[in-house]
Amino acid sequence: MSSSANEAAARASAVSEMGRTIPTDAEVPHPEGVRWGMVVDLDRCTGCQACVVACQAENNIALNEEQRVLERRAKTWIRIERYWEGEFPNAKARFIPVLCQHCGNAPCETVCPVWATYHNNEGLNVQVYNRCIGTRFCANGCPYSVRYFNFWNPEWPEPMNNQLNPDVTVRTKGIIEKCTFCVQRINRVQVTAKTEGREIRSGEVQPACAQSCPTSALVFCDINDPESAPAQLAEAEAGRSYTLLEHFGTDPGIIYLKKVDPHAEIHEDEHAHAGAHA
Amino acid sequence: MSGLGRRRFLVGSAALAGGATVVACAAPERESQVQSFVLQPELSLPGQELWFATTCAHSSCGNSVVVRTIDGRAKKVEGNPAFPVNQGKLNVRSQAGVQSLYHPDRLTVPKRRRGLRGANEFEDLEWPAGLDLLTEKMSEARSVVVITGPISGTRARIARDFATAFGGEHLVYETLESTVWRKTVQDGLGARRLPYLDIANAHSILSFGADFLSTWVSPTQYGVGYGEFRQGHGERGRLIQVEPRMSLTGANADSWVYVHPGQEGALALSIAQVIAAEGLAPPDNWFNVVSEVGGLDALNAYAPDRVSQRTGVPVERIQEIAREFASHQPGFAIAGGPALASTNGLDNGLAAMLLNHMVGSVGQPGGLLPNPNLRSTVTPPTEPTSFADLAGRGNTWLEDDPPDVAIVFEADPVYGMPQATRFADALGKIPFVVGIGTIMSETLGHSDLVLPSTHAFEEWGDYVPDPAPRQHVVGLQQPVVRPTTSGRSFGDILLTLWHDLRPNLAPPWETMRDAVRANAAEVFRGGDFEERWVDLLKNGGGWNDDWAPEFRAAPDWHVNLLAEPAFSDNGVEFPLHLIPFEGVALGGGDETANPWLQATPDPISTATWTTWVEMNPSTAAALNVSRGDVVRIETAHGEFEAGVYISPAAAPGVLGVPVGQGHAFGGRWREDRGSNVLASLAPLTVAGSGGLAWAATRARVRPTGDYRQLPTIEVLPNARNDVEEVIVQVTNGNGDHHK
Incomplete structure (x- = not known):
């Protein structure tokens, strides 16, 4: 954890809400040290959107009809942000998949008045749908804009409802939803491993986004396991690794590996975007 | 005769459904029935997931997938990790297959046109009435044309031979066709099948407009290689993209180079000239090749200072590209997209191919590698019809020599052909047009009879990927759910008509399942086929390492022939x-x-x-x-x-x-x-x-x-208060980083 993250953790642990002390990631017990996370290699990511549709298919995300996009109320638990740099003929597009960062010090968790969102003991930022009362405090507090409010009940005209995944709750109007790291897949693998009396194998759990990614830019892992291939990758590529909006001290569970651009002119104060994104 | 046809058809359909039950699963309707917990239907435990390997045979991607089904419903499509083309990965379109399966606007019953063609006025029919009408028209027809999308394998063979048996031909329509790339490969490499691009082992790729990370030829296969190209081996691969409009591949390139439309070939020859003039590649590589296409004198006419204005690329930039490409070998050059869609597109492609010969990447690891020839003709790959041929047929039909019947399947030339070709009018000259598909299209809307087809996840078939991954590959397609509509498989419809109307010319199989199985037996011989068949279905197809011929380029092309667009x-x-x-x-x-x-x-x-x-x-x-x-x-x-x-x-x-x-x-x-x-x-x-x-x-x-507000997901500048944050951090690979 970076020093800024430590400071943020210390501040967060002092926060008290409704008479309860909000536990930080450092205080939450992680049995066997599991912390689910992801390594995202921006040098592999092409922005092809395969992860976006994979997520929607797996997680019963409501159809983003045109009106929803126009209202900026489209739900994409994972989205590809595109940033422009420079102008023609030297314009460059930069892509980055953005999803819930499953922060160790999640700003969304401390503001929920009903504990609908909390940090579980495997590092997941969890949303409990039937606790949520729709204050949207968490969405406002999330610096990554990855929490989505259900302004309407979702509709799938028959027989399209046949495709719905029975492992995933269909969310109703008035509550927040977000990336779960495909917790249903994690649970399934855990049950299987327990039944077979063994440990979960490295790489055995794959969220839908990582499974589909043609270039293997997204790799899911237990980031506390130094033996896992992604953790080793992050270690080997330490010079390229960073976390999103690191200075907020949120301690994200997603490690990004920087895009490599051999022609990039690197300046201390240079930003990777001339135009902005969601 | 038609009654016999219907009966045979229903027998075939029953066989199809029976096959589906054995290898697939049970129907959703069963949920409304009382089930015994003691006597469960085979392969159908309530709430238990079942996975079936099949192929996205209807879409041009041809990826092999595994479909998760629960209680007889398809839930999720994943890449088939065993399949050597997409290796467990999937693109956007393959994943959306489950949504087209359960699309609420799918065609569910046959329809007969009532109003004018294209007026979208139809009346519903029962299948027997639809088949009677089709049989009647076919029995009177002197010639029949079959127009399909880019199908391959058994389905393509049946379409081709069916058309021949009925005195016609099979036309394959691709929206933005691959014809020019195929011709480039044929002329530039002497290969009949598309080459395998060894992206994973390349150190540089010089792409003239080929959007291989998005839609060009086989993007999932190329995406898998691209990940390795970037971060999979010691030297990070470098991508240079040359095109008039930035594509997704261009957006991912290390160097994106604008070139005036149609001038990609001139730029390629200029790069070739720099490689030759500066000795960037061993002369042994290129001297003979360059001599065959005109020699150094011809190439010198494309020196950077002579083509800079013509191409819109500065002299120094051309030199940089040549040096970067030649010094990061192995690597290869490819052409696609607008480069091949100019009037001089074939010249542009051949000029790009010349670069491969010069740097020695033809037939070498990290370059363009040959694919095996077909083992047999029983499962042919897609053979698209060129635009000129299709437009020519349209002109013939307009000149009062149309076939009597057109059968159109999963192709929409009325939508995709430029209206200047008057293809809709040409189709209108054909007395009887039957459209087969899962959902209405412009071409089906111009049909006299519309027959609903099964979805790719509801039927038997196979697919021959082209390009193959240096192996002989046939992807198998099996029903993973029972049909949700009354639709019939395209292949089954043709086989029924064929046996009914031309029994002496008909193949031995009466159903697509039989045809696919028989062809698989012929392609994958040896051992106990019953066991082999089950393995083929479980694996999503079969593949064998096979001998691939060397490229034998016989360039019938000259540098001086490069035309202006x-x-x-x-x-x-x-x-x-x-x-x-x-x-x-x-x-x-x-x-x-x-x-x-x-x-x-x-x-x-x-x-x-x-x-x-x-x-x-x-x-x-x-x-x-x-x-x-x-x-x-x-x-x-x-x-x-x-x-x-x-x-x-x-x-x-x-x-x-x-x-x-x-x-x-x-x-x-x-x-x-x-x-x-x-x-x-x-x-x-x-x-x-x-x-x-x-x-x-x-x-x-x-x-x-x-x-009209554009429905984008990006936000205009300054719409967020954290707009000044560094989101995408970048390093130049020299230890320097943003931030």
């Missing part, structure tokens, strides 16, 4: 270049009915659900238009409307417009949305190949005065 009409009245492009989700428009794909943001503009035009800020300023303004884009052959998207990557004078929208048929998510750019293209062809020169149309733009 021709464009429609004059540059004064129509001063802008119109470059259509296929988006990563909607492709050529065949999947536009799917709401997941409609809502998938275009990676460059982040736009969804509509048609937009990418425009350089200076071009927009000259036209006095801003983002969201609706403009009318006019060519000499048509006009359409689009919303302005001002892109910093767009070249001045170049209009990038996505293909896929502008349908009048196809259900709630497709109809009356956006515009069809293809209809307004000039019917120019690529010399020497017959492909459509879809990047050779000039246009002009008129503001309409209307404004």
Whole structure:
């Protein structure tokens, strides 16, 4: 954890809400040290959107009809942000998949008045749908804009409802939803491993986004396991690794590996975007 | 006769359904029945998931997938990790297959036209009545034409042989065809099958317009290689993309180079000249090759200072590209997209291919590798019909020599052919047109009889990927759910008609399942076939390492033959270049009915659900238009409307417009949305190949005065208070990093 993250953790642990002390990631017990996370290699990511549709298919995300996009109320638990740099003929597009960062010090968790969102003991930022009362405090507090409010009940005209995944709750109007790291897949693998009396194998759990990614830019892992291939990758590529909006001290569970651009002119104060994104 | 046909058809259908039960699963209707917990139906435990391997045979991707089914419903499509083409990975379109399976606007019953063709007035029929009508028309027909999308394998063989048996031919329609690339490979490498691009082991790729990370040829296969190309081996691969409009591949390139439309070949020869003049590749590699195509003198005519103005690429830039490409070998050059869609597209492709010969990447690891020839002709790969041939057939039909019956399956030439070809009128000359598909399209809307087909997940079939991954591969397709409509498989419909009307010419199989099984037995011989068949179905197909012939290029081409590109009409009245492009989700428009794909943001503009035009800020300023303004884009052959998207990557004078929208048929998510750019293209062809020169149309733009908010997911600058944060951090690989 970076020093800024430590400071943020210390501040967060002092926060008290409704008479309860909000536990930080450092205080939450992680049995066997599991912390689910992801390594995202921006040098592999092409922005092809395969992860976006994979997520929607797996997680019963409501159809983003045109009106929803126009209202900026489209739900994409994972989205590809595109940033422009420079102008023609030297314009460059930069892509980055953005999803819930499953922060160790999640700003969304401390503001929920009903504990609908909390940090579980495997590092997941969890949303409990039937606790949520729709204050949207968490969405406002999330610096990554990855929490989505259900302004309407979702509709799938028959027989399209046949495709719905029975492992995933269909969310109703008035509550927040977000990336779960495909917790249903994690649970399934855990049950299987327990039944077979063994440990979960490295790489055995794959969220839908990582499974589909043609270039293997997204790799899911237990980031506390130094033996896992992604953790080793992050270690080997330490010079390229960073976390999103690191200075907020949120301690994200997603490690990004920087895009490599051999022609990039690197300046201390240079930003990777001339135009902005969601 | 027709009654016999119907009976045979129903027998075939029963066999299909029975097969599905054995290898697939049970029907959703069963949920409404009382089930015994003691006597469960085979392979159908309530709530238990079952996975079945099959193939996306209807879409051009041809990826092998495994489909998760629960209680007889398909839930999720994943890549088949065993399949050597996509290796467990999937693109956007393959994943959306489950949504087209359960699309609420799918065709469910046969329909007969009541009003004028194209008026979308139909009446529902029962299958027996539909088959009777088709049988009657077929029995009177002297000739029949079968028009399909890019199908392959057993399905293509049946379509081809069926058409022949009925005195006609099989035409294969691709929206933005691969004909020119195939011809480039044939002429430039001497290969009959497309080569394997060894992207994973390449150190550099020089791509002239080939959007191989998005839609070009086999993007999932290429995506898998691209990940390794970037970070999979010691030296990070370098990608140089040369094109007039920034594609998704261009957006990922280390160097994106703008070139004037149609001048990619001149630039390629200029790069070749620099390689030769500066000795960047061993002369042993290139001296003979260059001599065969005209020698150094001919090449010197393309020295950078001579072509810089013509191509729009500065002299120093050309030299840099040559040095970077030649010094990072192994690597290869490819051409696609607008480079091959100019009137001189084949020349452009062959000029790019010359670079491969010069740097020695032909037949070498990290370069272009040969694929095995077909073992047999029982499962042919896709053999697309060129635009010129298709348009020529249309002209023949217009001149009162049409076939008596046209059978159209999963192809939409009425939508995709430029309206200047009058293909809809030509189809209208055919006395009886039967359209077969899962959902209405423009071509089905112009049919006399519409027959609902099964979805790819409901039927038997196979698919031969081209390019193959250096192995002989056949992907198998099996029903993973029972049909949700009354639809019949295209192959079963043809086989039924064939046995009914031409029994002496009919093949031995009566159903597609029998045909696929028999062909698999012939292709994958040896051992106990019953065991083999089960393995083939479980694995999603079969593949064998096979001997691949060496490339034997016999270039019948000369550097001096590189033609100047021709464009429609004059540059004064129509001063802008119109470059259509296929988006990563909607492709050529065949999947536009799917709401997941409609809502998938275009990676460059982040736009969804509509048609937009990418425009350089200076071009927009000259036209006095801003983002969201609706403009009318006019060519000499048509006009359409689009919303302005001002892109910093767009070249001045170049209009990038996505293909896929502008349908009048196809259900709630497709109809009356956006515009069809293809209809307004000039019917120019690529010399020497017959492909459509879809990047050779000039246009002009008129503001309409209307404004329509663009449905993008990007936010305008300064719309967020953290806009100054560094989101995408970048390193130059030398230890220097952003931040």
